[in-house]
Amino acid sequence: MSTVGSRIKTLREQQNLTQDRLAELTGISKGFISDSENDKRNMSSQNLLKIADALNASLEYLLRGTILAKSQTGQEPVVIPQELSVAAEELKLSYAETLELLNAHRSVIAKRSVKGVRSLTSADWKALHQAIKNIYG
Amino acid sequence: MNPLNSPKVFEIAHSLGLARSLSPSEAVLHYCEQRIGGFLDLFPDCATPQDLLEITKGMPKAKFERIDSDEDLDSLVRTYCDRRELAFANLANELCPTTYGISIRLQRAAPYQPQFICVIDCRGEKRLRSYFTKWHELGHLLILTDEQQHTFHRSHTAYGEKEPEEVLVDLLAGHFGFFPAFLTPELTQPLSFATINRIRARLFKEASLIASATACVKSHQHPYLLVEAKVALSERQKTALHQGTFDFFHGPDPKLRAVTVVSNDAARRSKFNIPKTFRVPERSAIFRVHSGESGWLSATEELDWWESSDSRRLPRTPIRVEARGGFNATLALLSPNYGDGQD
Numbered sequence A: 001m002s003t004v005g006s007r008i009k010t011l012r013e014q015q016n017l018t019q020d021r022l023a024e025l026t027g028i029s030k031g032f033i034s035d036s037e038n039d040k041r042n043m044s045s046q047n048l049l050k051i052a053d054a055l056n057a058s059l060e061y062l063l064r065g066t067i068l069a070k071s072q073t074g075q076e077p078v079v080i081p082q083e084l085s086v087a088a089e090e091l092k093l094s095y096a097e098t099l100e101l102l103n104a105h106r107s108v109i110a111k112r113s114v115k116g117v118r119s120l121t122s123a124d125w126k127a128l129h130q131a132i133k134n135i136y137g
Numbered sequence B: 001m002n003p004l005n006s007p008k009v010f011e012i013a014h015s016l017g018l019a020r021s022l023s024p025s026e027a028v029l030h031y032c033e034q035r036i037g038g039f040l041d042l043f044p045d046c047a048t049p050q051d052l053l054e055i056t057k058g059m060p061k062a063k064f065e066r067i068d069s070d071e072d073l074d075s076l077v078r079t080y081c082d083r084r085e086l087a088f089a090n091l092a093n094e095l096c097p098t099t100y101g102i103s104i105r106l107q108r109a110a111p112y113q114p115q116f117i118c119v120i121d122c123r124g125e126k127r128l129r130s131y132f133t134k135w136h137e138l139g140h141l142l143i144l145t146d147e148q149q150h151t152f153h154r155s156h157t158a159y160g161e162k163e164p165e166e167v168l169v170d171l172l173a174g175h176f177g178f179f180p181a182f183l184t185p186e187l188t189q190p191l192s193f194a195t196i197n198r199i200r201a202r203l204f205k206e207a208s209l210i211a212s213a214t215a216c217v218k219s220h221q222h223p224y225l226l227v228e229a230k231v232a233l234s235e236r237q238k239t240a241l242h243q244g245t246f247d248f249f250h251g252p253d254p255k256l257r258a259v260t261v262v263s264n265d266a267a268r269r270s271k272f273n274i275p276k277t278f279r280v281p282e283r284s285a286i287f288r289v290h291s292g293e294s295g296w297l298s299a300t301e302e303l304d305w306w307e308s309s310d311s312r313r314l315p316r317t318p319i320r321v322e323a324r325g326g327f328n329a330t331l332a333l334l335s336p337n338y339g340d341g342q343d
Helices: A004-014 A019-026 A030-037 A045-054 A059-064 A082-091 A095-106 A122-136 B007-015 B024-042 B049-058 B070-082 B086-094 B124-142 B146-151 B164-177 B180-186 B193-203 B209-219 B235-243 B265-269 B285-290
Strands: A108-113 B062-067 B099-105 B116-121 B225-232 B255-263 B296-302 B318-325 B330-336
Touching: A004 A030, A004 A059, A019 A030, A019 A045, A030 A045, A045 A059, A045 B049, A059 B049, A082 A095, A082 A122, A095 A108, A095 A122, A095 B086, A108 B124, A122 B070, A122 B086, B007 B024, B007 B164, B024 B049, B024 B124, B024 B164, B049 B062, B049 B124, B049 B164, B049 B180, B062 B070, B062 B124, B070 B086, B086 B099, B099 B124, B116 B124, B124 B164, B124 B209, B164 B209, B180 B193, B180 B209, B193 B209, B209 B225, B209 B255, B209 B330, B225 B285, B255 B285, B285 B296, B285 B318, B285 B330
Parallel strands: B062 B116
Antiparallel strands: A108 B099, B099 B116, B225 B255, B225 B330, B296 B318, B318 B330
């Protein structure tokens, strides 16, 4: 059965990191990392957080090994907002490009603002498209 | 209507499968307390809300990216756009002056990696709110169901200036950012700004003084008020100004007033209160600090010094006042003076 230690070891090896290098990245001793990988030590929250950061892994994955299954493409109906349709038509975007724009917007799941969040207008969709174009050409 | 009783908050409680016996916001708070309690069981060495923030961040698979300068923002955009995370292309536009933080679900993260990036804007004065902003963004993630982790995106249910979900998430941020399980045991002494700063340094060093003082006042078992005093108009003057009933030569004359008043349960029980917009008495330590006589003053005063624009006075009660100067406001702690030797 997979353990916290074995998950740390697997990720470290996947990323071609030696125990020495992980020790350097985290400021934790190599001996402690070695013991942890072999489940000989209990780890404090601080040390586990440091290792999670160094391995770019989520804490939940290291602790529980849980991986959410990605939703299967095509299962959810795609609804293109009217304002996006208008913008896409004017910009002559393909269906794939329109979906890409929609996904970019939907990736933003929340924001803390002192003003309310309003629906995107056609001009906002065009601005988003322009911002992406500015980066990717 | 209280935004916390809005259909949107009922919808959130329902999506989390919560019972209807509590109010929806209480049910959501209870649900989040159970989740956080689960994290604390996994990390019994967690002793401060600041540690709890780091642990909580890791459990809904989130990562904070802090921005202190425009260069940081450019670098962050480049990093994630190089990974084809298109939402970051528009980050500079999203982080307008009124936006403090933003949570983005990564499209291309490996399953073991953080799935959400919470960008915390700490440029300029926004830095003062970074602690609360982090908890606010985590609040959104705490109430995402597994299904929503794939499909959720922000909604646009206009509700005046602030949407119900934002109000709910602020409630969660205020609760967990100053988690009573950690804070209450610290509040055994009378409150002062020095005490609050000591508690802040120990428990939530990233939080602002005003947020820390608010939390300490709310959680203290003795009656306290936290007053923020600024030069402002009375409610009546504001109305008259909006209606244009002042003439050219007799415009409104702003005075130093209590613009924000935070009270606690003990103060409410003992009816110890100063209504908002009451004028600060000129002989009060608060007035003297605000006028620059000193950066800090403590004094024993009388509550009936306080009066409204229409000359209503508060009851005669001896009070202790500690005032501390700020950028454009003065903060003050007030408590009834029981002659218990606090002097």
